[in-house]
Amino acid sequence: MPAIECRGLSKYYGDVRGIEDVSFSVDDGEVFGFLGPNGAGKTTAIRTLLGFLSPTSGGATLLGRDATDPVESRRARERIGFLPGDPGLDRDRTAGAFLDHQAALRGESSRIADLSRGNRQKVALVAAFIHDPDLLLLDEPTSGLDPLLQEEFAALVRERVDDGASVLLSSHVLGEVAALCDRVGVLRQGHLVAVESVSELRSRGGKQVRVRVAEDVERADFEVRGIMNLRVGDTVSFTWTGGVARGVGG
Numbered sequence: 001m002p003a004i005e006c007r008g009l010s011k012y013y014g015d016v017r018g019i020e021d022v023s024f025s026v027d028d029g030e031v032f033g034f035l036g037p038n039g040a041g042k043t044t045a046i047r048t049l050l051g052f053l054s055p056t057s058g059g060a061t062l063l064g065r066d067a068t069d070p071v072e073s074r075r076a077r078e079r080i081g082f083l084p085g086d087p088g089l090d091r092d093r094t095a096g097a098f099l100d101h102q103a104a105l106r107g108e109s110s111r112i113a114d115l116s117r118g119n120r121q122k123v124a125l126v127a128a129f130i131h132d133p134d135l136l137l138l139d140e141p142t143s144g145l146d147p148l149l150q151e152e153f154a155a156l157v158r159e160r161v162d163d164g165a166s167v168l169l170s171s172h173v174l175g176e177v178a179a180l181c182d183r184v185g186v187l188r189q190g191h192l193v194a195v196e197s198v199s200e201l202r203s204r205g206g207k208q209v210r211v212r213v214a215e216d217v218e219r220a221d222f223e224v225r226g227i228m229n230l231r232v233g234d235t236v237s238f239t240w241t242g243g244v245a246r247g248v249g250g
């Protein structure tokens with residue numbers, strides 16, 4: 001039984017597309033990464049899988065349970081660890097309740113709101129891992145963590161996987177998914193445009209490209225297949241994982 005089976009999942013916010021017709025599966029014991037730029041639909045996909053958003057169409061199972069059925073979804077979540085993309089948004093709920101509990105044990109009290117973003121992220125990470133979940137859904141897990149903590153996080157994930165857990169994590173950084181994941185699904189404008197094993201991605205390599213631009217350019221101008229780690233500013237930099245002979249987007 002796969003840990004996640006997602007079939008034609010779509011979620012629209014009114015007329016705005018969050019994700020469309022997303023299908024993939026995460027095998028038992030596998031680490032699967034969602035890679036995509038801001039707005040690609042990573043958070044929407046994760047929150048729909050968790051049953052926090054109801055899908056516009058399509059369906060999914062998590063740990064064999066129907067993610068679109070509220071009772072089944074809740075049963076599945078008992079065995080799932082979830083890290084929200086911005087734990088600050090959930091400060092009065094999951095992470096806050098966790099910190100209060102910890103503080104109460106020490107006879108102290110402190111507010112999540114007083115913590116730095118990095119420290120909030122740490123609290124939320126502990127909360128996601130604390131019940132030894134069978135499945136972890138981690139939305140941009142290392143944003144806000146310094147490099148040392150990113151390493152510790154990676155060790156934590158590997159430990160859970162060694163114990164048999166499966167993981168879905170999202171990131172806009174190729175290096176992060178490449179370091180942790182077995183397979184990567186590339187999301188672009190709500191669509192899952194490619195699913196590849198990390199070893200395939202590695203074998204294709206990737207060229208670091210930096211371009212100085214004479215006039216203003218939009219991110220959208222560069223969001224084509226083959227371009228990853230896109231940064232648009234005074235200079236534009238990205239990792240090109242496509243071929244050299246084909247045209248951009250080919």
Ligand SMILES: Nc1ncnc2c1ncn2[C@@H]1O[C@H](COP(=O)(O)OP(=O)(O)OP(=O)(O)O)[C@@H](O)[C@H]1O
Pocket residue numbers: 013016017018019036037038039040041042043044045085172
């Ligand atoms: N609550 C909402 N209401 C309306 N549109 C939304 C809502 N949440 C997300 N969207 C839209 O859905 C699309 C996908 O957004 P989503 O947050 O899932 O992307 P993401 O890949 O997680 O990006 P980020 O890395 O910025 O979190 C975007 O166009 C976004 O504007």
